[in-house]
Amino acid sequence: MLVSTFHRCFVAVCILLLSACSTGYHGSFVERSFYQGDITGLNLLGPAQAEHCQSYALYLFPLKHSPSTQLAIKQAKRSQPNTVMLADISISDTTHWKIGYAKKCINVTADAYGKPPSTSNG
Numbered sequence: 479m480l481v482s483t484f485h486r487c488f489v490a491v492c493i494l495l496l497s498a499c500s501t502g503y504h505g506s507f508v509e510r511s512f513y514q515g516d517i518t519g520l521n522l523l524g525p526a527q528a529e530h531c532q533s534y535a536l537y538l539f540p541l542k543h544s545p546s547t548q549l550a551i552k553q554a555k556r557s558q559p560n561t562v563m564l565a566d567i568s569i570s571d572t573t574h575w576k577i578g579y580a581k582k583c584i585n586v587t588a589d590a591y592g593k594p595p596s597t598s599n600g
Contacts (some may be wrong), residue, residue, distance in 0.1 A: 493580065519593065526564055526590040528553035531583040537575075545571070550586040558590035565589045 530550040533541045547569060556559045567588040574581040 515562070517591070520563060520591040521594055523558045523561060523590040523592050523594070524552065526554040526557045526561065526588045528557055529583045529585045531581050534582065537580050540584060545582055545584040547586070549586050549597045550584045554588055555590070556585040558592070560592040560595055561590040562592045563590075565591055 528550050530540050530545045530547075530553065532543065532545045535541055546580070551564065551567070554567075555564060565588060567586060570585045572585060574583065
């Protein structure tokens, strides 16, 4: 009886610890990224999306660098050519559970603003 109670308590504690580790981050919203120029001449280029991820071997051991919000924003800026600023930025995180490993990602979605490429007829 003592072993059975210990086993149940151990399993319950493990489940609590594992679920607490995967629910630590929440989404956020930013009006726009930093741009030190005149925004009146910028045009909407379209949606920008990116993610930056880190894998965890056996769900616990991180591989490489941790996911970076800054790198995800930079990748989102690069997703649309000629982007100088992002607006209506939504930042969230997701965890993709696979067999033997997990992938934790920071996701960025935004509207890209910039100057369209000039077409010169000459």
